[in-house]
Amino acid sequence: MERTFIEEDWMSKPDALVYDNHPETLIDRPLHYCPGCHHGVAHKEIMHVVEELGIQSEVIGVAPVGCSVFAYHYMNVDMQEAAHGRACAVATGIKRVRPDKTVFTYQGDGDLAAIGTAETLHAVNRGENILIIFINNAIYGMTGGQMAPTTLEGMQTSTTPYGRNIKDIGYPLKMTDLVAHLPGAYYVTRQSVHTPNAVRKFKKALKKAFEYLKDERGTCFVEIVSNCPSGWKMTPVESVSYIEEKMLPEFPVGDLKTPEK
Amino acid sequence: MSEGNGKDVRLMKGNEAFAEAAIRAGMDAYFGYPITPQSEALEYLTREIPKRQGVVVQAESEVAAINMIYGAAGAGARVMTSSSSPGVSLMQEGISYIASAELPCLLVNINRGGPGLGTIQPSQGDYFQSTRGGGHGDYRTPVLAPATVQEMVDFVFEGFRIAEEYRTPTLILADGALGQMMERVELPPEGSLPHEIPSWATTGKTPDRESNVITSLFIEPEKMEKVNEKLQEKYRSMEKEITFEAENVEDADIVVVAYGLSSRISQKAMHMAREKGIRVGSFRPKTLYPFPYEALGKLAETAKSFLVVEMNAGQMVEDVKLAVNGKRPVGFKGRMGGMIPDPDEILAAIENIDN
Numbered sequence A: 001m002e003r004t005f006i007e008e009d010w011m012s013k014p015d016a017l018v019y020d021n022h023p024e025t026l027i028d029r030p031l032h033y034c035p036g037c038h039h040g041v042a043h044k045e046i047m048h049v050v051e052e053l054g055i056q057s058e059v060i061g062v063a064p065v066g067c068s069v070f071a072y073h074y075m076n077v078d079m080q081e082a083a084h085g086r087a088c089a090v091a092t093g094i095k096r097v098r099p100d101k102t103v104f105t106y107q108g109d110g111d112l113a114a115i116g117t118a119e120t121l122h123a124v125n126r127g128e129n130i131l132i133i134f135i136n137n138a139i140y141g142m143t144g145g146q147m148a149p150t151t152l153e154g155m156q157t158s159t160t161p162y163g164r165n166i167k168d169i170g171y172p173l174k175m176t177d178l179v180a181h182l183p184g185a186y187y188v189t190r191q192s193v194h195t196p197n198a199v200r201k202f203k204k205a206l207k208k209a210f211e212y213l214k215d216e217r218g219t220c221f222v223e224i225v226s227n228c229p230s231g232w233k234m235t236p237v238e239s240v241s242y243i244e245e246k247m248l249p250e251f252p253v254g255d256l257k258t259p260e261k
Numbered sequence B: 001m002s003e004g005n006g007k008d009v010r011l012m013k014g015n016e017a018f019a020e021a022a023i024r025a026g027m028d029a030y031f032g033y034p035i036t037p038q039s040e041a042l043e044y045l046t047r048e049i050p051k052r053q054g055v056v057v058q059a060e061s062e063v064a065a066i067n068m069i070y071g072a073a074g075a076g077a078r079v080m081t082s083s084s085s086p087g088v089s090l091m092q093e094g095i096s097y098i099a100s101a102e103l104p105c106l107l108v109n110i111n112r113g114g115p116g117l118g119t120i121q122p123s124q125g126d127y128f129q130s131t132r133g134g135g136h137g138d139y140r141t142p143v144l145a146p147a148t149v150q151e152m153v154d155f156v157f158e159g160f161r162i163a164e165e166y167r168t169p170t171l172i173l174a175d176g177a178l179g180q181m182m183e184r185v186e187l188p189p190e191g192s193l194p195h196e197i198p199s200w201a202t203t204g205k206t207p208d209r210e211s212n213v214i215t216s217l218f219i220e221p222e223k224m225e226k227v228n229e230k231l232q233e234k235y236r237s238m239e240k241e242i243t244f245e246a247e248n249v250e251d252a253d254i255v256v257v258a259y260g261l262s263s264r265i266s267q268k269a270m271h272m273a274r275e276k277g278i279r280v281g282s283f284r285p286k287t288l289y290p291f292p293y294e295a296l297g298k299l300a301e302t303a304k305s306f307l308v309v310e311m312n313a314g315q316m317v318e319d320v321k322l323a324v325n326g327k328r329p330v331g332f333k334g335r336m337g338g339m340i341p342d343p344d345e346i347l348a349a350i351e352n353i354d355n
Helices: A039-053 A067-073 A087-097 A109-115 A117-125 A175-180 A196-213 A236-250 B014-024 B039-051 B062-074 B085-100 B127-131 B149-166 B176-180 B221-241 B260-275 B293-299 B316-324 B343-354
Strands: A059-064 A078-082 A102-108 A131-136 A185-192 A219-225 A254-257 B008-013 B029-032 B055-058 B079-083 B105-111 B169-175 B182-187 B244-247 B254-257 B280-285 B287-289 B305-310 B330-334
Touching: A039 A067, A039 A102, A039 A131, A039 A196, A059 A067, A059 A087, A067 A078, A067 A102, A078 A087, A078 B062, A087 A102, A087 A109, A087 A117, A087 A131, A087 B029, A087 B055, A087 B062, A102 A109, A102 A196, A109 A117, A109 A131, A109 A175, A117 A131, A117 A175, A117 A219, A117 B062, A131 A175, A131 A196, A175 A185, A175 A219, A175 A254, A185 A196, A185 A236, A196 A219, A219 A236, B008 B014, B014 B039, B014 B079, B014 B105, B014 B149, B014 B176, B014 B182, B029 B039, B029 B062, B039 B055, B055 B062, B062 B079, B062 B085, B062 B105, B079 B085, B085 B105, B085 B127, B085 B169, B085 B221, B105 B149, B105 B176, B127 B169, B127 B287, B149 B169, B149 B182, B149 B221, B169 B176, B169 B260, B176 B260, B244 B293, B254 B260, B254 B343, B260 B280, B260 B305, B260 B343, B280 B293, B293 B316, B305 B316, B305 B343, B316 B330, B330 B343
Parallel strands: A059 A078, A059 A102, A102 A131, A131 A219, A185 A219, B029 B055, B029 B079, B079 B105, B105 B169, B254 B280, B254 B305, B305 B330
Antiparallel strands: A185 A254, B008 B182, B244 B280
């Protein structure tokens, strides 16, 4: 198949072909995500890690309402759909009755940081031995681009047509920072997948998170700062620049909490 | 405690009795949240389970509790939660998901007076919510209505059996008085209800099978309709689970229909009426869904009239009217908001019909 490369230099280097290797744990079918969406990249890297760690038969995933509710169409592991916001409660139920399994959630910002705030904070506060993967693209993708709790100041969405006004609707909610303060959190990191280098770093952090779960010392939490070209009304390339220029200053990448040695 | 015949007999509160029954029925996990008048169940289980077997978690809300139930049931565990009316309202979204995803679980509602925050006193005001599904979408849940603390115990075993046989959330609907009262109970032995992890459960994908997915999402309407058809077929097949108790109905002119606590008071009123020479019978549904329409319909051929007694504004009376189908008059006597009818006022209602 002929590939069309976009102009940026780093994207056209052969070494940048992060999308060219396909893990066995990822079901080979067309993604329902919009062109340029980062969900696909995140899905693939998660399944790469599952494959590399050889834990396919141990993993149980939870995908709640949002664009990624269909994650089980792609991730070839046992999975449960969850109601909007309830992934961490569902994961708690699974992990408590199957303590020998590796349980993860894959949640968007509306799900994890708005309707599911209580379930998220309490699961981490109990130190549930689960991995929470938090896709933060600062918007409600599935319902058509409404304001999310993580929407940036001044950012236009279909429900903030004049831009997010902090005075009226408050600040972007930094759940990852909140979670890092809880003693039940074991490993907390924020990553992105908008460049090949970022993808590599994300994968490395994710692998650590899966490995830390084995310690049974608390919740692992990985935020992925990502895009939504459709919701942001941008081309995929513009959305990558937006992450670099706007999202990352508000949501800087790096580890927020690492296990004490 | 033993009566010397090998039976395990105790004097127990309803809330503690159903909690103990759940342990003996092999419950793997309980997720709950405190609410009066059922908190003793969570208290009992947080005390007993660490000494015995299983998982107990006090959740941050009823919303979280029911979703923990969904997760654990999806992973193939035998699970139960309990609450009282306002808490059960909060669980309705989750129950709808569980019904659609066809997961077995047992839910106990110790009904208190409403609407709103209402009162902590006993009520039967959740009949509609319990028997009509309760949450969004076309689904039903089997509903068992105990009238004694012994039945609180027995219906836990029966409830788990029905839940697992039909892969459905199953409800025990009792009221605050049954939760709080103490009565003699005979407890079944542990391990008398075997349970295996079902093949559909999310236990980790092994190479010999496809991945197991628990979902209530069927975005194509053609598929969603098929799921609905399957659910409806399942609900029809539950009709063989219908149980009821009929007393003195053979020669009865008036049949009093009541369930749970109000049936016990109605039975007292029946005996008082019989002493006065009024031929009264009593009919007590033990399953509120599926409802014993056919058995009641048959009674309409011999009885002259019916009186429905409930601790609500008149909910089951609609089902009785459907069963009687206009053949006989159906009267109603109800108390609301946590008030319990006394036998005298039911007797007065019977005498009013008799005149």
